[in-house]
Amino acid sequence: MPAQVEHFRWRQQITAARDCDEDLDLEADAVVIGSGAGGAAAAYELASRGLAVVIVEEGDYYDRSHFSGRLTEVVPKLYRAFGSNCATGNALIPVPVGRNVGGTTTINSGTCMRTPAAVREHWRARGLGDFSDAALAPWFEQVEAMLKVQPADPRHVGPIGDIIDQGAAALGFEARHPLRRNAEGCDGQGLCQFGCPTDAKQSTNVSYIPRALERGAFLFTGFRATRLERDGGRVTGVRARGRDGQGGTVRLRVRSRAVVVAMGTFFTPLFLRRQGIRNRHLGRHLTLHPAGVVNALFPDRDLANSRTIPQGFGVADLADQGLMFEGGTIPLAGHGLLSNLNGRDWVRFTESYPHTAYFGFMIRDTSEGRVRPGPHRDWPLIRYHLNRHDFRLFLRGVDTLARMYFAAGAREVLVPGPEGITRLKDLHQLEAFLRRPLKPRHFLITAYHPLGTARLGRDADDGVCDAEHRVFGQPGLYVMDGAAVPSSLGANPQVTIMTLAGRAAARLADRLQDPQGRKGQTGETRP
Structure with missing residues (x-):
């Protein structure tokens, strides 16, 4: 502060x-x-x-003196309904918006x-x-x-940029690049989603x-x-x-x-x-740009997740087909809260945060939803059904990102879902996983771009x-x-x-x- x-x-x-x-x-x-x-x-x-x-x-x-990075303080101030707005349909899709x-x-995250x-x-x-x-x-x-607007500083993108760059290159992707951001003078504190404490991010305030x-x-x-x-x-x-x-x-x-x-x-x-x-x-x-996340474990690498920006690297080779890969690292608190684990499993997973790679993708959706009045003015009724075309694109995102991780030397790939985490050791397990009768509800889907x-x-x-x-x-x-x-x-x-x-x-x-x-x-x- x-x-x-x-x-x-x-x-x-x-x-x-x-x-x-x-x-x-x-x-x-x-x-x-x-x-x-x-x-x-x-x-x-x-x-x-x-x-x-x-x-x-x-x-x-609020000015930057209020952006302490303490989630219990800033989320009630900056997010509508504590960030709890969700679209419901064939999956529950959180769509946080600001107030x-x-x-x-x-x-x-500042991406432009x-x-x-x-x-x-x-x-x-x-x-x-x-x-x-x-x-x-x-x-x-x-x-x-x-x-x-300018390209993200590689120093603040962190090791995740190198991992995705290496993995994407191994798969033949060429449109690998730092994302353009509105954060001149960023010092890499990684608090973009909770109010920039230095005013580097040029949000409209x-x-x-x-x-x-x-x-x-x-x-x-x-x-x-x-x-x-x-x-x-x-x-x-x-x-x-x-x-x-x-x-x-x-x-x-x-x-x-x-x-x-x-x-x-x-x-x-x-x-x-x-x-x-x-x-x-x-x-x-x-439309929402439904987004997916895939994680991976690199036990021998410190990924500096708490010291880097959440979204600073992208792969755009498939953008014309509706699939854009972008970073999506979350704070330690989110890492633990979203794990759906308990006991020793939760402790081990939380302790693995420095070695857990976070990256994501979003799709240019052809699905369309609807907004109607809800039970309270802060909670409108948001209905959205991910259609077959978009879900196939979503699965392609999961498959492609997992392959990037394996190509970059990941020990294990993690696919989070509402009911737990699917752990994959190699490409054979990935292919077997994708042959299952999967539905949108089996995945952790989020969205940040309602339009x-x-x-x-x-x-x-x-x-x-x-x-x-x-x-x-x-x-x-x-x-x-x-x-x-x-x-x-x-x-x-x-x-x-x-x-x-x-x-x-x-x-x-x-x-x-x-x-x-x-x-x-x-x-x-x-x-």
Whole structure:
């Protein structure tokens, strides 16, 4: 924990609900609900163009002094529902999301990838707009400059990078590389998913939000948006409420010319539905990038798992087929808690942590799920069924990663599942294991990239928003977050979300500054 944390002038632009002693009534050009990848990028773009911007965030603001690395402290602060959100179907798939200034960017691993060209071409072919290299390159570059994107430092990737590099090379893979990350100056503490204690990781609480506030935006934390305001058929603002310092209710009203909803893929569609918006695509088309993990034992090697970043190396040879290999090392606490062992077996497994290799893969899913209201606002009902095509791809990921480990000299390969760990000594045992009548429920499947529940579409029969991110039939209302992404990516999505949101916000700024539509008619708006 740092001995001293800087106090910047932009911090004066932050108002917490607990510090309010009366209700607030404000006016702005635009109000943005949410401060994650999409909301922060949109707020920055709008504020940079001279508009009055208010950001409403349900979570609290934390700086690096709060990121102690102690899970019992940081998980309740940074994660929604203590990280317990899960998709249910033919497997139980945890999908943790953030609730804080910065949203899930505060608790992700920092990996930064551009939207694959093939995916963008698919969007263009569906009639969703121009997603060509020429159209998006300036926006990608702006996002990458803001996040200080650069290849992971091999020193902080650690021995797991060498193991996977060796194993993948032995199998003939060529696209082996350090992952690009948003963590200039990283010192390798490996706490990326629990708030970076040095501010090296440029999550939006460190990058976009401070710059939006420097440009005049105001941030209100601890306020949950409850209702859209309307004048006739037009959306004209939002109401929110929070808890004051005495435990009472404090209300916030923001009247604005535009409302940008960026509450995340799970919560944006639920909020819109509560506002009476009816569209058959709302809450549907959920994709997750289902991810698998395979471990291996290297008894004679110290893998420095507690002294390296969780995700810093990748193998992309099969990315065009929907399979991307990326690191996935977890803290010691997670190593023990996820083992499903007890007694001496648990002790031996936990003691093997320094010698246990962690690596994973994610798939570009063709499966689609749905989000509906659940028993509590923090626990929506998330349904997702992994289809046969995707499960075959998942099994290929398990097989390929296990072979990488064996080629790199692993003593034993471990395939974790909800009911225990399958231990494999050689390729013959691997092949016998994969011949079993396996189902998705037999594997430990996780997901970190929910997308698509308020997707862009050609019209209201194809999606929830148009190419400008305007909600169909709802003048003044926009969606700029992962919910608007039209399909699964096969790449970590934060750069895509920021790029689409920044581009859409720039076009919104043009319309707000020139309601007659004279700007932006000659070509692509540039950053």
